[in-house]
Amino acid sequence: MQVSFNLATDIEAALLAAAKAAGLDAQAFSPDVRTADPRHGDFQANGVLAFAKREKQNPRAVAEKLVAAIDPTTRERYAVSIAGPGFINFAAQPSTLLEWLRTYGSESGLQHGAAAGYAGQTWVVDYSSPNTAKQMHVGHLRSAVIGEAICRLLAFSGAKVIRDNHLGDWGTQFGKLIYGFKRWANPAALEHDPIEELERLYRLGNDATPEGSAALEEARQELVKLQSGDPENAALWRKFTEASQRAFDQIYSRLGIRFDHYLGESFYNDKLDRVYRELTELRIAEESKGALVVFHDEVPRFSRNAERPNPFMVRKADGASGYASTDLATALYRTEHFKADGIVVVTDFRQGDHFEQLFLTVEKWFKATGRRLPKLNHVTFGAVLGENGKPLKTRDGGTIKLKDLLDEAEERALAVVRAKNAERPEADRFSDEECRSIARVVGIGSVQYADLSQNRSSDYIFSWDKMLSLEGNTAPYLLYAVARIRSIFRRGGLGDPSDTSSWETTATPPATPTECALARKLAKFPDALALATSTLRPHFLGTYLYELAGDFSGFYNADKVIVDDPAERARRVLLCARTLQVLETGLHLLGLRTLQRM
């Protein structure tokens, strides 16, 4: 019997079988297997405690009965012990670890193991979603980085992932922009840096159209013309959209992001009437002060009786559509057209109320129309703060453009790479071009990883020094571990790290404390992956990779890889190869690039 990808599933199955064999009420018993503190073993089963409590039995006695009934294969694979009030501890034998390392070697092997979780499911992930005709700024960073990592995690676990960039490409701002454009557009500037110019024109348009002015009325007419399909304005709008998309794509390519669709708000323009009609006919929405709204009376703060009523505004009193209606149409389209089993929307936490109301409305709407309801997830994240604890700004208080931020990351990384390069023996030095290419990977990776290594729901403090540090839970530390392993293969003439068949046959089970610690950590990759994916929280994977890199460093320092004894050498080379595999796979899942040398 082959070891399973996630060892915990073997243990769980073994305990359920043991419960049956021991005559326990297997229906009532859930093993509750989880990774354990290494001091206690690799996995622990805590289910006996809850079970014994319910059944009013002595937990210790139940645990003993259960352990006695565990099948021989499992007993061979794990050292099983009972501790404390009734914890059952499982420590994988070195031979079991070796078996796992042999079985799950390649990236496809890992992926095959992971693919069970979401096989056959379609997930639409809505992330980044900037406004067209505007620069992307720091505020867009987290959605892009977290969203991409989530896409990759879901895809690795077997889902068909549809990356949808829900652009803010429709709305009142375009009236003012067209107004400004028609009066003050500078063709040369538009050619050179279109977004910069469009922002300038919007500002001019906005400043020229104060509340109550005739100019504002003109700007509104431009909007009306656009919305009713006026060829001139429609052409301008397309021009804005195309220029924006080119600018966005430059950022996305630096971040390793590629969307399948750019279905912005404008796309849903002709799909709103159906939303109004259905919601009205179904009496989910109602008229209130001229607007079309949905109250959710079962939730006090969305109830019509709330002290400050906060209805879901499907259509505004002036007849204009708001983002609520667009988002409803979007949910419908994703369900009908993409046949989504799950929808993930990655935006900041301030939109929490909106999405809660949206999801409540969608649930009622789809139930009333007999539609299948996808899993709806609002993935939120906190603000990006400067080191003073306030929202991150430029020195003079302006908004930081995402492009500038990425440039600075690369520059700062380049300074470090060059400094380290100068300390290197002359024969090992990088060319200037190599330094730059390393700095790109390190710089961008540092920004991505700083975001991903932290629990997304809290605000995070943006610190160049911390994210570019070679110490601690940072991208450079992880990339360095990768580069070191590659270096071992290069220097030792060990061939391609992804071809390990000969090492697998010669290797003996891990023996030294650091080898064992590393092997045990490697076998826990599936658990970290599953946790990160199911909770849509990439930091669980990041934390794991950091611990893995730490265990590797400990091993690297204590155990020389290139030794004479063939078996010893083979098992260490195998550990290196697998660590490399897991680190690279994991970093790629988070959206980072990795390096051969650094």
Next chain:
RNA sequence: GCGGUGGUAGCUCAACCGGAUAGAGCAACGGUUUUCUAAACCGUAGGUCGCGGGUUCGAGUCCCGCCCACCGCGCCA
């Protein structure tokens, strides 16, 4: 006012449906290199988990009350 999120070591952060002695990194102190990248490793020190009650064999985690911070609450998404 109602609601959301957060409060863990001097600082930045972990802690998976309630589990074993709350863990890392930085900063501080001490050690390791004729050895595959010292951008590393090992060690020491550092805690009333915001405060007060409660539930439980067991609470940073769940419940109640309170304090503090940030945020949301009809036309920006």
